Amino acid sequence: MGVTVSVLLFMVGLLVVWAIIMYNGLVVLKHNVSQAWSNIDVLLKQRHDELPKLVETAKQYMQYEQSTLEKVMHARSAVRGAQDQGDVEALGRAEGQLRAGLAGFYAVAEAYPELKADLTFQHLQQRISGLENMIADRREFYNASVNINNVRIEQFPDVMVAQLFHFRPFKLLTFREDELKDVNLKSLFTT
Numbered sequence: 001m002g003v004t005v006s007v008l009l010f011m012v013g014l015l016v017v018w019a020i021i022m023y024n025g026l027v028v029l030k031h032n033v034s035q036a037w038s039n040i041d042v043l044l045k046q047r048h049d050e051l052p053k054l055v056e057t058a059k060q061y062m063q064y065e066q067s068t069l070e071k072v073m074h075a076r077s078a079v080r081g082a083q084d085q086g087d088v089e090a091l092g093r094a095e096g097q098l099r100a101g102l103a104g105f106y107a108v109a110e111a112y113p114e115l116k117a118d119l120t121f122q123h124l125q126q127r128i129s130g131l132e133n134m135i136a137d138r139r140e141f142y143n144a145s146v147n148i149n150n151v152r153i154e155q156f157p158d159v160m161v162a163q164l165f166h167f168r169p170f171k172l173l174t175f176r177e178d179e180l181k182d183v184n185l186k187s188l189f190t191t
Helices: 002-059 066-085 086-111 113-117 120-156 158-164 185-189
Strands: none
Touching: 002 066, 002 158, 066 086, 086 120, 113 120, 113 185, 120 158
16 A cells, blocks of 8 residues: 555656646746747837938928828837737738838938938938838748747647646737738839
């Protein structure tokens, strides 16, 4: 009987150690997703701060292009709202609108040689383009972190610990198919 109790205690001990290891692994994954989101958030805030400067610089040259400038600023506000709410789906939609607005903005700016030659405009355009690239990189990392988390909390035996401690899946940051298409620059210049 002493051997049976020892074996039973050993098995219970192994089960507890296994549960602790699983739990700690899931906590790490959850925090990796949060860190990846924070990395995107920092870049979005930096871009958010740069866009008004770009628009103000362009206003000096593009007096007749107010609708283009307004689209960029409206999309900027939508990104910020989704970001503040932590709404990944709304952020994906708003990001698509902003990227399309910026593409249109840059295409229209091509018609203004003085604007293109402005050093402030060039600097801001390069800064925003660099931020766009970094956001894309961080979005990939975020989506990879989300995918790893979501797979782990659905896999057996992790699913038992995940359900017991209410680990939840995260949403991927995606764009709609029509937002991934290239902007038709010809349509921007024809009336």
